[in-house]
Amino acid sequence: MNRPARPLAAVLTASAALLLTACGSGGDDDSSSDKIKGADGGGGKTSASPSAPASSDGIKRPEITLSSAFRADFKNWTNSDPKLQVILNDGREQLRAKYAAVIDSEPNSEALTFYSSEATQVSARKWINQFVDDDDSIIGKVTAFNPKVLISDNGSGILFYCVDERQASTKNRKTGKIVKTPDKPESVLQYRTRLDKTSQGVWKTTSVNVAAGGCSR
Template sequence: MIRPARRATAVLMLSVALLLTSCGSGGGDESSSGKIDGADSGNGSAPAGPTASASPSDADRPEIKLSKEFQANFENWTNSDPKLQAILDDGREQLRAKYAAVIEANPDSEAVAFYSSEATLTTARKWIKQFVDDNDNIIGEVRVFDSQVKINDTGSGALFYCVDERKASTKNRETGKVAKTPDKPESVLQYRTRLDKTSEGVWQTTSVTVVPGGCS
């Protein structure tokens, strides 16, 4: 995950402790491998704007905006099954909410809390706060691809996807100094997430494991 430059040579990676351990509740049987057995893969492309991401439910979803200096490009992020599409939509917005919170320098972002369970919210806020403390912003672009999604027998959703951060950088808000992400396989991360549906119909992320180089 994107990380403040002062704290690591790999600009866009979180601390080792957070990268190599999952936060939140258990990730399920699929969390030990890079594939989800029986999962559907994305079969189309869709814009990442707030209108496209709104899943049918009773919830009033927050609008999430990224800056002109930073783009998150989601590839093949559609599924013909509406239930699986809802998981893709809310999983995407959880990631976009964290990027937006860094850009806004707001660890207490309501959008991050909306799409994160209590178990994962603490870690998300800690990650965002690292940028705020270092006065760093994020610029450039990330490519999000190779989504795998399914609903487990327990009713939980499993969503794996890859994030290529090699074209993203951090930029200090005061000095303007830019630190680029190393062009290495470790800068392509695999996110292994679990989501659970709330009473309002929101698929909140309840567990996250980030694996550097997991998509190579």
């Protein structure tokens, strides 16, 4: 699934750059070098393509459904701090919204708008439209793992995580042609994101940078 490796929005705050240094580039959840103050690697649970999380804050979030031919697994996507868990939840749903938009050929999806700022909506739609223009969908499985999350001094959420795309492929809707993602380190991506809380309480993704080969697996 080569196209996900192309960068989306490329600007990160200084605090995000500091988090990158703290996290390192390794994907080993048990590595002491990956432990950072204020971040919790989670409890080892895996959720396979969940629907919109049950909300205890009264916010009506859009339901995101992925096709049976595609699965997004999120490993260790839990945090002992409830405030950080909400950032993880909304960051996860923003990524799932992009996958769903590709599968549905709907770059203007409600979920994408709900979880993305205006700037990241533009960059995400450019990425989604690459699939739409080629009449491609995505199949197989991606695994998001090793999330690192904190709240910066200015109140923004900083979320880094890895996505292994080596078991995913593109499939042309007309011809049925399948193109597999190369089984290379470059197919394990590091997402470096910033999220900001809206007045409604939603953590919208406001900055995204994707580094191909930024994680080991």
